[in-house]
Amino acid sequence: MAAVKITDLPVIERENSISIKGKQKKQLKCDTDSVAGCVSQRACVYCGARVVLNPITDAVHLVHGPIGCASYTWDIRGSLSSGSELYRNSFSTDLKENDVIFGGEKKLARAIDELVAKYRPKLVFVYSTCIVGVIGDDLQAVCRAAAQRHGIEVIPVESSGFIGNKAAGYRAACDALLSLIKPADSLIGQIPKSINYLGDFNLAGEAWIIKKYLNRIGVTVNVVFTGDSNYESLKNTARASLNIIQCAGSMIYLAQKMKELYDIPFINVSFLGLQDTADSLRKIAAFFNDQEIMRRAEELIKNEEAEVKPVIADYSDKFVGKKAAVYVGGGFKAVSLIKQFAEIGIEVVMIGTQTGRKEEYKSINDLVNDGTVILDDANPSELEKFMLEKGAHLLVGGVKERPLAYKLGMAFIDHNHDRKHPLSGFVGAVNFAREVYSTLCSPIWTLVNRG
Numbered sequence: 230m231a232a233v234k235i236t237d238l239p240v241i242e243r244e245n246s247i248s249i250k251g252k253q254k255k256q257l258k259c260d261t262d263s264v265a266g267c268v269s270q271r272a273c274v275y276c277g278a279r280v281v282l283n284p285i286t287d288a289v290h291l292v293h294g295p296i297g298c299a300s301y302t303w304d305i306r307g308s309l310s311s312g313s314e315l316y317r318n319s320f321s322t323d324l325k326e327n328d329v330i331f332g333g334e335k336k337l338a339r340a341i342d343e344l345v346a347k348y349r350p351k352l353v354f355v356y357s358t359c360i361v362g363v364i365g366d367d368l369q370a371v372c373r374a375a376a377q378r379h380g381i382e383v384i385p386v387e388s389s390g391f392i393g394n395k396a397a398g399y400r401a402a403c404d405a406l407l408s409l410i411k412p413a414d415s416l417i418g419q420i421p422k423s424i425n426y427l428g429d430f431n432l433a434g435e436a437w438i439i440k441k442y443l444n445r446i447g448v449t450v451n452v453v454f455t456g457d458s459n460y461e462s463l464k465n466t467a468r469a470s471l472n473i474i475q476c477a478g479s480m481i482y483l484a485q486k487m488k489e490l491y492d493i494p495f496i497n498v499s500f501l502g503l504q505d506t507a508d509s510l511r512k513i514a515a516f517f518n519d520q521e522i523m524r525r526a527e528e529l530i531k532n533e534e535a536e537v538k539p540v541i542a543d544y545s546d547k548f549v550g551k552k553a554a555v556y557v558g559g560g561f562k563a564v565s566l567i568k569q570f571a572e573i574g575i576e577v578v579m580i581g582t583q584t585g586r587k588e589e590y591k592s593i594n595d596l597v598n599d600g601t602v603i604l605d606d607a608n609p610s611e612l613e614k615f616m617l618e619k620g621a622h623l624l625v626g627g628v629k630e631r632p633l634a635y636k637l638g639m640a641f642i643d644h645n646h647d648r649k650h651p652l653s654g655f656v657g658a659v660n661f662a663r664e665v666y667s668t669l670c671s672p673i674w675t676l677v678n679r680g
């Protein structure tokens with residue numbers, strides 16, 4: 230097998246966004262705009278904002294742009310609701326050539342009026358898209374006027390393309406959330422031993438699993454950002470005494486702002502994999518420094534591990550010698566996946582993210598073995614090149630990576646927002662091992678010639 234040579238890259242400007250553990254000492258370039266013409270796997274600014282806000286169940290999500298941008302609907306996402314189903318709709322102003330020439334503000338105002346009359350929401354998010362950034366519609370003014378007309382909150386989400394990459398969309402969503410939260414002083418820190426859970430979008434009910442664990446150890450979940458949240462619950466955000474962050478890429482900015490504005494401290498957690506789930510429960514218990522919470526956390530970890538470890542061990546026996554490639558959205562997930570693969574005896578030989586941050590790439594570099602390829606904001610040709618060179622048997626990614634894996638005759642695991650099965654917590658660790666088994670050990674791969 231040929232050695233990896235970064236100089237073989239088709240686009241030489243990408244050289245600094247790729248490193249090989251043990252070979253280069255330089256800091257990986259990340260959190261920058263994509264190189265033009267590289268067909269980045271990264272989603273757009275609007276998509277970044279929509280990922281964060283869409284799980285708010287009783288909001289109207291109105292996309293100000295051409296109809297194509299509104300193809301992002303609940304039905305390609307897995308976030309679940311215990312109440313309103315309004316969020317499953319994707320409304321659009323359906324901008325056409327005439328609107329591009331003469332402006333789309335009047336059309337937007339009419340769309341808001343129509344939606345408010347029909348659904349009577351308390352909250353409307355209006356998303357800006359690429360073309361709105363080009364024609365310069367004044368979203369703030371239209372939303373402000375609509376809010377006054379209807380006596381509800383109409384919040385502009387400044388997510389037009391060209392303002393940056395997907396991470397800029399996360400920030401736009403967090404700014405929209407901050408303008409919604411605005412608490413009265415009397416609410417701040419009102420509920421002791423309570424947390425806000427940031428960066429869980431309740432895919433396949435994952436936030437409910439974690440909520441149950443936290444309730445069992447004596448910690449109350451005030452609101453989840455944003456899985457299964459709604460207008461009322463988000464308004465009560467500032468009552469919590471701690472913010473825990475799972476998806477740091479999307480939520481660290483919001484957590485930092487809440488610390489600055491309301492003095493709510495935050496800690497990073499991850500509920501992916503056995504080790505990270507146990508470590509996170511212990512971390513939360515330690516934060517509250519309460520003997521009873523710590524005792525209950527240890528009891529929960531012991532009981533859950535006793536149940537799932539033998540099941541996971543049975544699967545792991547079948548993975549000897551297998552290698553995985555990972556390409557996911559956020560850095561926290563990449564870090565957890567390295568540990569989770571180690572738990573089931575699989576080595577990660579290539580790993581990358583769309584929006585990983587410097588400190589996350591440092592953790593990735595510390596965890597992987599020498600020779601592992603680490604890459605930021607990759608494109609399909611790079612993923613193909615490195616997966617083949619490193620001999621990966623399995624790719625973990627999202628909807629855009631799935632066809633690539635199958636074309637290469639490689640097993641695939643969906644770890645994105647479109648999946649319908651939970652991968653969080655102890656139960657999620659079993660689901661993960663089972664899914665690895667079902668794809669990696671499928672007899673189909675014996676019939677595929679990988680050339």
Ligand code: SF4
Binds near residue numbers: 273275359
């Ligand atoms: S906002 Fe721009 S990049 Fe994103 S889906 Fe719409 S047109 Fe495409």
